[in-house]
Amino acid sequence: xxxxxxxxxxxxxxxxxxxxxxxxxxxxxxxxxxxxxxxxxxxxxxxxxxxxxxxxxxxxxxxxxxxxxxxxxxxxxxxxxxxx
Numbered sequence: 001x002x003x004x005x006x007x008x009x010x011x012x013x014x015x016x017x018x019x020x021x022x023x024x025x026x027x028x029x030x031x032x033x034x035x036x037x038x039x040x041x042x043x044x045x046x047x048x049x050x051x052x053x054x055x056x057x058x059x060x061x062x063x064x065x066x067x068x069x070x071x072x073x074x075x076x077x078x079x080x081x082x083x084x
Contacts, residue, residue: 016033031067034063038060
């Protein structure tokens with residue numbers, strides 16, 4: 001394998017670890033990173049993009065709705081100073 005592949009793999013792993021480490025402080029970062037990886041994946045595989053859009057767009061909408069519901073239901077998920 002080329003050094004470029006190793007470098008990009010280490011970069012993705014590093015960003016993933018950083019986002020996971022900051023997940024309590026920045027939960028939107030996890031959602032954004034997973035979204036980015038999910039939409040990047042079809043470009044690196046042999047599958048067609050259309051199928052991925054059909055599968056991932058509803059999943060992204062459901063995850064967004066779940067995040068809003070959890071934010072409304074769990075006071076600990078809200079930023080400081082915005083509790084009911």
